[in-house]
Amino acid sequence: MIFKHSGWAKSVALLAAFAVLSSCGLPRVGPNKREIFAGSVQREGDAFIVSVNRRVTTATAIYPALGFTPAFLDAGVLGSDTIRPGDTLGLTIYENVEDGLLVPEGAPATVLNEVQVDGDGFIFVPYAGRIRAAGNSPEAIRRIITEGLGSQTPDPQVLVRRLAGDGATVSVVGGVGGSGVYPIERPTRTLSAMLAQAGGLAIPQEVAQVTVVRGNMREKVWFEDIFTHPRYDIALRDGDRILVEQDSRSFSALGATGSQQLVDFERQVISAIEAIALVGGLSTAIADPTGVFVFRNEPEEIAEAVLNRNDMVGPQRMVYVLDLTEPTGMFEARDFAIRDGDTVYVTEAPYVQFQKILGALTGATGAASTLASTASSN
Template structure:
């Protein structure tokens, strides 16, 4: 009778354990594949779920490009002797006439010292008037003044020299060897040369971004593009502000991966395969290789191309599905570009939930058996 009662107790315990597991559920790292599909707009959700293929890759893998606009690229190199507002000039004028306009009696030349360039870039020269000098070289200014004075006195001779002033300067800050204000000199007229003058970048070149602010305009470029594409090595202008920083983009990895974390980009572009590798790959004890998902908010223009619809407006929630078990699944994942703020999620395989159920049930039964043995 005891044996029958013991078997009956085990049966009751098994049924009770299954009931508890079924009612309470088991711990897991996130939603199942079926639950994600249930969130599709085709069912009860508000996200578009798309299986990644060649067409989807072509549209969705577009990454934001960095580069300088035509206004930056078309600027010519600035000479180191260019005059700017705030500089102080010295003028010497010779007149070969009996009654000169400017030269004192008994002398052959007059010297105008400390003629300061005003904030608008002008100076005043007697009998020549107000002359714009900012942006010109001393030689160009000499010709302008000579032409003006020729209207008043024959064959004047003019000499122009800069007495004081910093000339044209730029500021370089951020992840460089030596932050500071640097003069635009003959060896440092371009962006690459100026960065070298400032000690180069102090972050990995692959993820270094360079931003140039000129007046109210700013553009950014990858540091490596300065050397891969010489056209981006722009000429500098007085007052330019150069800022170097490390790439701030990142993605989040969740689910059945080697680790779950927020991950910074380690290169200009990262594929889905590389993103998974960065977090330790798929967890071989848990991961379902048919359920790799990328969650992203797509802008309206890309969403329209992906869905082939013109009736949607604004940013759309899109879930991309990668099945690594398909014949070309690995290639699709290799070609799929991860973008800033993406969430890469790997679902758990069905058998992992089964194993958890078995472990939970038999762990519970072990406790029941122990209790029953003590009660005998």
């Protein structure tokens, strides 16, 4: 069979191309604005779509509340000279006689190292007997030993020093230079000093969080706040457990951005404009600056504040819309806070899909011309 009219053949091929385009969608980065708005509660979906303004920005400005309660803040610094069970003492005893009770002949003094305070708080010193050390200072222990030996040797001189023992200790683990168990000594009685003793941070300090576990209490603070707010540099207690870890918050970036990825928080607070910048900004070739969306499950109380309602029940699906072309659009995006688990999505500009359709049709038309030419030559 021979086609004598090439125009008729081109028309048939063009109609076939239209049929193909109508039956299958062209590639794209995700839903367009019309499809997103169709998911609102006013239409076919269950999400509240809200344009971001100053009131919305204020109502949603919720940041991680980290800090210590008065139970931690009001705890006084431990007296580093107070002896506790488990501490280790060093004793040096001088006697003013040649044939002393403890001092070897010809030696100026006797040294008793590694004298450990037992679980009941006592130490044993030859000729002075069992002496209560826990709760006393080294000076008080010196006087007690001197009195105990004074009745048996003339004018004994006693020196008592506290060594690093296993009495008052804390454990430090996580993102530090050296995890371990450290004694609470005069230089390390506060949180910042103990972190320094453990080698400092091994993770970025901007996103470092410090958790202190004391008994059945567990409280957390930003590392930077320890120095910004000195009252957070709390006094440590025997048995404290200190955990240093990196902030685990993240958000997803999808659509017409420089890259699509899961992004970890690099600072305590990230705005919408910073979130876009972190993934390479808007794609200049395809992004629609009027279609920047933030998808979030909002707690009931915040949803009510945003929507100015009081009948919400449970978390609500919210879609916040940012139009960067509005007179205040860039400011709103700069002030709107991104939260953990958010999805930032940028739609394609409408003309992009038109270009794809046009390109597909152009390709289909070219194919039709080739088909018609082939048919005419047969």
